[in-house]
Amino acid sequence: MLNIENINVYYKELQALWDISLVVNEGELVALIGPNGAGKTTTLRILSGLLKPASGHVRFMSRLIEKEPPHKIVEMGISQVPETGKIFTGMSVLENLELGAFVPKARREKDKSLEWVYAIFPRLAERKSQQAGTLSGGERQMLAIGRALMSKPKLLMLDEPSFGLAPILVQNLFAMITRINQQGVTILLVEQNVQLALELAHRAYLLENGRIVGEGSGKDLLSFESVRSSYLG
Amino acid sequence: MLHGLGQNLAFGLLVGALYGLVALGLSLIFGVTKFLNVAHGELLMFGGYASFWAFSLLGLDPFLSIPITILFLLIIGALLYMLVFSRTAKLPEESKIKNTLLVAFGLSVILQNLALRFWTADERGITTSYARIVFTLFDVRFPLVRLACLLVAIAFLLGLQLFLKKTYTGKAIRATVQNWEAASLMGIDIHKVYLLSFALGAALAGVAGTLVAVNYSIMPAMGLGWTMKALIVMVLGGLGNIPGTFIGGLVLGVTESATSFFISSNYREVAGLVLFFLVLVFRPQGLFGTKES
Numbered sequence: 001m002l003n004i005e006n007i008n009v010y011y012k013e014l015q016a017l018w019d020i021s022l023v024v025n026e027g028e029l030v031a032l033i034g035p036n037g038a039g040k041t042t043t044l045r046i047l048s049g050l051l052k053p054a055s056g057h058v059r060f061m062s063r064l065i066e067k068e069p070p071h072k073i074v075e076m077g078i079s080q081v082p083e084t085g086k087i088f089t090g091m092s093v094l095e096n097l098e099l100g101a102f103v104p105k106a107r108r109e110k111d112k113s114l115e116w117v118y119a120i121f122p123r124l125a126e127r128k129s130q131q132a133g134t135l136s137g138g139e140r141q142m143l144a145i146g147r148a149l150m151s152k153p154k155l156l157m158l159d160e161p162s163f164g165l166a167p168i169l170v171q172n173l174f175a176m177i178t179r180i181n182q183q184g185v186t187i188l189l190v191e192q193n194v195q196l197a198l199e200l201a202h203r204a205y206l207l208e209n210g211r212i213v214g215e216g217s218g219k220d221l222l223s224f225e226s227v228r229s230s231y232l233g
Numbered sequence: 234m235l236h237g238l239g240q241n242l243a244f245g246l247l248v249g250a251l252y253g254l255v256a257l258g259l260s261l262i263f264g265v266t267k268f269l270n271v272a273h274g275e276l277l278m279f280g281g282y283a284s285f286w287a288f289s290l291l292g293l294d295p296f297l298s299i300p301i302t303i304l305f306l307l308i309i310g311a312l313l314y315m316l317v318f319s320r321t322a323k324l325p326e327e328s329k330i331k332n333t334l335l336v337a338f339g340l341s342v343i344l345q346n347l348a349l350r351f352w353t354a355d356e357r358g359i360t361t362s363y364a365r366i367v368f369t370l371f372d373v374r375f376p377l378v379r380l381a382c383l384l385v386a387i388a389f390l391l392g393l394q395l396f397l398k399k400t401y402t403g404k405a406i407r408a409t410v411q412n413w414e415a416a417s418l419m420g421i422d423i424h425k426v427y428l429l430s431f432a433l434g435a436a437l438a439g440v441a442g443t444l445v446a447v448n449y450s451i452m453p454a455m456g457l458g459w460t461m462k463a464l465i466v467m468v469l470g471g472l473g474n475i476p477g478t479f480i481g482g483l484v485l486g487v488t489e490s491a492t493s494f495f496i497s498s499n500y501r502e503v504a505g506l507v508l509f510f511l512v513l514v515f516r517p518q519g520l521f522g523t524k525e526s
Contacts, residue, residue, distance in 0.1 A: 048418060074420030086415035088408050099408050102401070103420035151420060 001026040001186055002047070002078075002155060007056035007066075009042055009210075016042045017210045020056070024155065029178070029187045031197040031218065033231070034207035040190040041083060043207070044157050047188075048080040049073040060155070075103045079153035083160050085144030089133030093124055096132050096143055100150025109152065117146040120176060138169040142176075149180070156180065157188045162196070174200055194231040198222045239373045241494040242487060247379040249486020251444055253479035254386040255459055256466035257393065258437030264410050264473030265430035267326050268318055268333040273463050274456030275344035276435045280306055280442025281451035282352060288359045295359050295447050296381060302439040310435025313340070314428050322427055341456055348453035358450040382444045389440060390479050393433075397475070406430055410473055465509045471519025480521060484508075 002024040009017040017039045024030045032040050045051040047058060049070040058066040065073055079100075088096050097117060101110040118125035121142045127135065132143060141161055148156060158177065162170040174196055181187045191197035198204055198218040206214035206221060214224060221227050259273045270276075280302045287298035317340065321332045366377040397403035408416040409426045417423050445451060445459070462485065470481030485505050492504035512520065 050414065050417070069422070070417040071420045071422040074418065080418050082415060082418060086412050086418075088411045088415065090411055091404070091407065095404055098401070099404055099416075099419045099421075102405060106420075107401070147419070 001061060002188070003057075003059040004043075004047075005057040005059065007043075007046060007053045007058070009039075009046060009051065009053050015210065017046075017053075020207075020210075020212055022205050022212065022215070024186060024188055026154075026186055027181075027184065028202045029181045029189065029200060031189045031191055031201035031204040032207060033191055033194050033197055033204060033221075033227075035230070036192070038207040039210040040207055041159055042210075044080055044159050044188075044190055047073075047078060047157060071103070074151055074153075075105065077152070077154035078157065079148040079151045079155070080157040081144045081148045081159060081161065084163055085140045087132045087135075087140055087143050087147065089131070091132055092129055093132055093135070093143060094128040096147050097124070097128075097150050100147035101152075103151055106151045110150070113150045113152060117149050120149070120180060121146050137164055138166075138173065141165065141173060145176075145180075149185070153185060155186045155188065157190070159190045160192060161189075162191060162193045170196065194227065195222075198227075238494060239371070241490045243373045243375065244379075245487035245490030246483055247375075247383055247486070248490070249483035250383045250386040250479075251441065251448070251482070252462050252466050252485050253482025254389060254437065254444065255441040256463040256470065256478050256482055257390065257475065258434035258441070259460075259463040260467045260470065260473065260475065260478045261393070261437065262431055262434035263467065265406055266318070266322065266427045267329050268321070268337070268431070269330050270318075270337045270431075270434070271334060271460050271464075272337040272341035272344060272456070273434075273438050274458065274460035275341045275348075276306060276309065276438035277442040277445065277459050278348060278451060278453065278456050279309060279344070280439025281446040281455075282348065282442075283439065284443040284446050285357050285359055285451060295361065295443055296385070299385070299440055299443055302443050303436045306435045306439030307432045310432035311428060313435070314431040318431065319424065319427070322424065341460070345453050345456060352453065354453060356450045356452045357446075359446045361447070378447055382448060385440065385444060386479075389437060390475070393437070394475060402429070462505065465505050468509060469512055469520055471521045474519065474521055477519060477521030481519070484520065 004020055004022045007017055007020045008015065020043060032043060034040055042051065046053055049068055053066055057064055060076060060078060065076065097114060101107050101113055106113065123139055124142055124146050135143060161173055165173065170193060177187065178200060189197055189201065198221050201218040204218050204221045205212050206227060214221060255277060259270060262268055262270050283302045283305045284295045284298045287293040287301055288295055317336060318333060321329055321336065324332060363377055368375045397407055405421045406426055408419065408421060409423060413423050466481040466485050467478060469484055470478035488504050488508055489501045493501045
C-alpha cells in the first residue's frame, strides 16, 4: 500500500534522513520506533506532504505522492495525527470532527463517519458541544485521532499518541488503536513507548540517526539485543 | 455643556463604527495570513472611488453601489494576492510580517500614484439628496447618512461573524488561524484560504471606502491615515478578535471625540496614538484579547 523508496531529507545543510526505505502493507499496523531526533516525525511529515524530500520516492496505492501538497494527500486517503494532537482548542469538539471531514468525499459521508467515531470514542459524543481546549490530555488525543478518522483514511499515521499521558490512559488508547486497525484501517505508528508499540505492531522499523537500523516483526525486535538494551532497560 | 458632550459621544460612536469596519478587513487578513498589509488604506481608497464613479457617472446611490465595490475589490484583492503576496506566504511567521510590511508599503505608493494618474489629486465626495436629513433624539442630532453607515458596518460585522462560525469555509479559515499545519492535515488547501481571506479583507476595505466617500472625502493620498487608524484599532481590539476589533473601533472613535471636546480638536489624532502606545505597553494582547492568542 505504502512504499517509501530511498528517501533523503535535509534541513538546510543538515541531513535528517539517509536513504530511508520502508513498506506498509494493507491492513497492517506498522510501528516506527527510535530515540528522540532519530527522524521519526520527519518521516511522517514527508508522507503527509508537509516536507519535501531531496531525493527518493513515496508510492501510495501505486501513485507517486512525494511532490503532492498536504491537502491532496489527505484526499488520497492518508491522514496524520500530528504530535500532541494539535486539536483546534478554540472550537467545539464537534467542529473539530467536522473539520476532519473537510475533503469533499469525506464530507458527503460526514454523518456516518461521526457515528463511527462516536462508537469508537463514546467520550467524544458526551463532550461534543464542549470547547476542545477544556478537554483532558487523554480526551484531546482521542479527539485528534477521531478527527483524523473523519476523513475516512485508508492509512492512518499516528505521531507519539502516548506523549504526556498517564500509563493507564496509554493502555486504553492503544487498545482503541488496535480496534481501529481491526476495523480495516492500516496504521503507521510512531512511538517512543517501545515496549507497548512492539507488542501491538505486526511489523516494526527501528530508526536511529536518520537511518533504518533494524526491521522485523514486533516480537523479533522485542528480542533484539540492541533494542532491549537501549529502550527496554 | 452636557448636551454638547452627548452629541460628541454620539458622533464618536458613529465614527467609531466606521473605524471598526476599516480595521475588520485588516484584522481578517493579518489573523489568517500574518500579512501586515499596510496598503489597506489604498484598497479603501479604491472602494471609495468605485462608489464615487458609480454615483457621478451612473447616478447610482452609494449604498446601492456597495455590491459593485465588493466585486471590484474582491478582484483586486485576489489579483494582489496571486501576483504579489503569495510569494511571501511560505516564509516563517516573523519574516513574513516584515517582508509583507515592506511589500505592502511599496504597493501603497504604486496604488496611490495609479489613482493620481487616472483620477487626479482632486478631493472628491458623494453628496446624496438625503445628506441633510437629521433625526433628533434627546437633543442629540443623528444624521441619516451616519446612521445608515452604522447599520452597514454592523451588518458586515455580523455577516462576517456568521460566515466564520457557521459555514464550512469559515471554519476552515478559523482552523487555519489557530494552526495552519494542523489545518492542512485536515485536507484544507491553505493557499486557497489565504487567497479567500485576502480578497474578503480587501472587499471589507472597499465597503469602508464607500462609507468614507459618503461621510468625508476621498483623494489618492488618503490611504495612509486610514491604515494608521486600522492598525490602532486592530491592536486595541486584540489581533484576530473580530468582535473585539469592532469594539476597538468604537473605543477609538469615542476617545477621539472626547479629546476634541475636553481638550481641543487639534489633539484628536494624537489621542489615538497615545491610546495605541498605552495599550502596547500595558496590554499588548489588546483590550479584548487573551494572552494565549
